[in-house]
Amino acid sequence: xxxxxxxxxxLAAVVAATLVHAPLLLGSALGLVLVVVFAIEGRAAxxxxxxxxxxVVLVNLAVSLGFIASAIYTAQPWLVFVTRLNLRxxxxxxxxxxMSRHLRLEQALDFHAPSRRLAALIxxxxxxxxxxxxxxSDAFASRNPVAVGWSARFRHAGHQAGALMDKTEAQATRLNxxxxxxxxxxxxx
Amino acid sequence: MHIPDGxxxxxxxxVATALAVPAWAWGARCIRRDFDERCIPRLAxxxxxxxxxxxxxxxxxxxxSAHLLGLGVLVLGVGLWPAFIAYSIxxxxxxxxxxxxxxxxxxxxxxAMGLAGGAVMALGHRLLxxxxxxxxxxxxxxxxxxWLGLVVAALAIAxxxxxxxxxxxxxxxQPLFFPFGPAVTLPVIVIPHVLIGLLEGLLAWLVLTRLPxxxxxx
Numbered sequence: 061x062x063x064x065x066x067x068x069x070x071l072a073a074v075v076a077a078t079l080v081h082a083p084l085l086l087g088s089a090l091g092l093v094l095v096v097v098f099a100i101e102g103r104a105a106x107x108x109x110x111x112x113x114x115x116v117v118l119v120n121l122a123v124s125l126g127f128i129a130s131a132i133y134t135a136q137p138w139l140v141f142v143t144r145l146n147l148r149x150x151x152x153x154x155x156x157x158x159m160s161r162h163l164r165l166e167q168a169l170d171f172h173a174p175s176r177r178l179a180a181l182i183x184x185x186x187x188x189x190x191x192x193x194x195x196x197s198d199a200f201a202s203r204n205p206v207a208v209g210w211s212a213r214f215r216h217a218g219h220q221a222g223a224l225m226d227k228t229e230a231q232a233t234r235l236n237x238x239x240x241x242x243x244x245x246x247x248x249x
Numbered sequence: 250m251h252i253p254d255g256x257x258x259x260x261x262x263x264v265a266t267a268l269a270v271p272a273w274a275w276g277a278r279c280i281r282r283d284f285d286e287r288c289i290p291r292l293a294x295x296x297x298x299x300x301x302x303x304x305x306x307x308x309x310x311x312x313x314s315a316h317l318l319g320l321g322v323l324v325l326g327v328g329l330w331p332a333f334i335a336y337s338i339x340x341x342x343x344x345x346x347x348x349x350x351x352x353x354x355x356x357x358x359x360x361a362m363g364l365a366g367g368a369v370m371a372l373g374h375r376l377l378x379x380x381x382x383x384x385x386x387x388x389x390x391x392x393x394x395x396w397l398g399l400v401v402a403a404l405a406i407a408x409x410x411x412x413x414x415x416x417x418x419x420x421x422x423q424p425l426f427f428p429f430g431p432a433v434t435l436p437v438i439v440i441p442h443v444l445i446g447l448l449e450g451l452l453a454w455l456v457l458t459r460l461p462x463x464x465x466x467x
Contacts (some may be wrong), residue, residue: 067345070352073350074254074352074353075259075353077254078254078255078258078259078262078353078426079253079259081419081425084300111348112348115347115348115349116253116348123256123427123428123429126426126428126429126433127429130429137380137423140419141423141424141428142420144425144462145255145426145428148255149253149254149255149256152254152351153254153348156254156344156345156348156352157348159345160345160346160347160348162445163345165342165345165346172277172465177289179338179342183342229290229291229294232289232290232291232293232294233290235275235290238291249427
């Protein structure tokens with residue numbers, strides 16, 4: 061229940077952020093959220109803000125600079141739009157990343173068993189895939205001390221994709237069976 | 250090619266949500282009907298692959314991003330409707346856990362990529378596969394539909410972004426959300442995806458040629 065409420069509260073906050081257009085209000089909301097995040101997270105808050113900035117900076121920079129250039133070219137004002145856009149997107153990004161530290165997604169989805177099961181399996185498989193891909197890449201590098209051609213790289217990529225599929229599907233099957241045998245899905249059926 | 254949160258107007262995402270909810274309900278029904286315990290791991294693996302592939306993003310000046318989708322593998326590997334649900338979950342996970350894409354943009358992203366793009370891939374494959382089977386052009390039955398589906402998805406995303414300045418402006422005529430019209434979004438988003446679609450098609454062919462060799466574990 062706690063996770064579902066957290067998910068709903070975040071959803072409401074994100075929707076509210078898209079309904080507010082005054083830069084002053086958006087800036088105040090961002091300030092308030094930062095105070096709350098620093099109060100709750102302590103030293104970890106800096107990491108959340110840094111991740112949020114990294115998540116939005118390239119897209120926001122591209123849109124903002126594009127808009128500023130076109131506004132200057134057509135002699136239109138740009139400051140209000142750029143301020144509003146950046147405050148809104150940063151506010152939503154910080155809200156999202158602060159919430160994601162506390163959300164257990166599979167618990168929040170406990171009202172729908174198939175989605176809950178799929179979300180749990182997918183999250184576990186993402187970690188497995190990342191780990192196996194790193195292992196295979198390191199192995200390829202250690203087998204080839206000198207640079208190899210594109211055809212060898214392409215063949216390796218094909219074998220790597222196949223190996224990833226084999227390993228992760230076998231592990232997902234074991235995980236699925238283990239979760240089922242322990243009655244993980246029974247309560248939400 | 251995700252649209253991030255804060256770039257589309259409530260008018261757009263509310264309409265998209267109204268369209269996406271019945272599609273999600275139908276997709277969930279298809280999974281319950283067609284997928285048993287043994288097939289779920291394959292769906293999870295292909296979905297995780299899509300998640301990992303989408304993590305490698307290149308931002309585009311039009312306010313979106315360029316990356317492989319992993320959608321071709323999903324659609325041709327498990328079917329359109331399960332792929333639509335799985336892809337929506339990928340988008341939701343990215344929005345909730347990584348702050349990539351967005352939750353208000355989720356219905357638009359899911360409909361454009363998962364449903365419109367996925368439907369083109371599934372339909373194209375269904376048309377081409379019987380005609381090209383057992384010929385040296387057989388890989389094209391995967392590569393062409395996946396490429397076309399990705400381009401259609403990019404086109405849909407570009408159009409949705411491009412109409413935002415028409416949907417919401419303030420009293421001074423300044424855009425409230427995404428500021429550029431279709432004249433900017435169409436070339437900036439669609440052209441890179443013409444190339445990315447080819448890579449996506451090749452990847453789908455590489456991965457899917459492995460699938461029939463293995464039997465789903467009992």
